[in-house]
Amino acid sequence: xxxxxxxxxxxxxxxxxxxxxxxxxxxxxxxxxxxxxxxxxxxxxxxxxxxxxxxxxxxxxxxxxxxxxxxxxxxxxxxxxxxxxxxxxxxxxxxxxxxxxxxxxx
Numbered sequence: 308x309x310x311x312x313x314x315x316x317x318x319x320x321x322x323x324x325x326x327x328x329x330x331x332x333x334x335x336x337x338x339x340x341x342x343x344x345x346x347x348x349x350x351x352x353x354x355x356x357x358x359x360x361x362x363x364x365x366x367x368x369x370x371x372x373x374x375x376x377x378x379x380x381x382x383x384x385x386x387x388x389x390x391x392x393x394x395x396x397x398x399x400x401x402x403x404x405x406x407x408x409x410x411x412x413x
Contacts, residue, residue: 325377329356335395353395355380 337350358378366372386393390402 322375325356325359329354329359331355333395353380355383355394 333353360376362374392399
């Protein structure tokens with residue numbers, strides 16, 4: 308789970324972040340002159356997280372399992388697979404790897 312300890316508090320933090328991030332909308336505006344000169348048609352509204360689904364199912368007597376699925380913009384995911392950070396038609400550059408804090412403390 309994002310290389311965090313799999314504890315209840317971490318799960319709650321992730322849940323809160325996802326629930327707060329899903330409704331964010333990015334409105335990319337390109338002025339008309341730039342759109343014509345570059346042949347651009349990629350202005351518009353975008354979501355980085357395109358969905359968050361929680362499904363509950365019974366797994367035994369009185370036990371309920373909650374499965375969670377997070378859906379990201381497909382272009383963003385494809386770029387990550389190639390080591391790039393790309394969203395709403397903007398290439399933010401190479402993916403930066405963050406080293407483990409525990410390894411840095413030794």
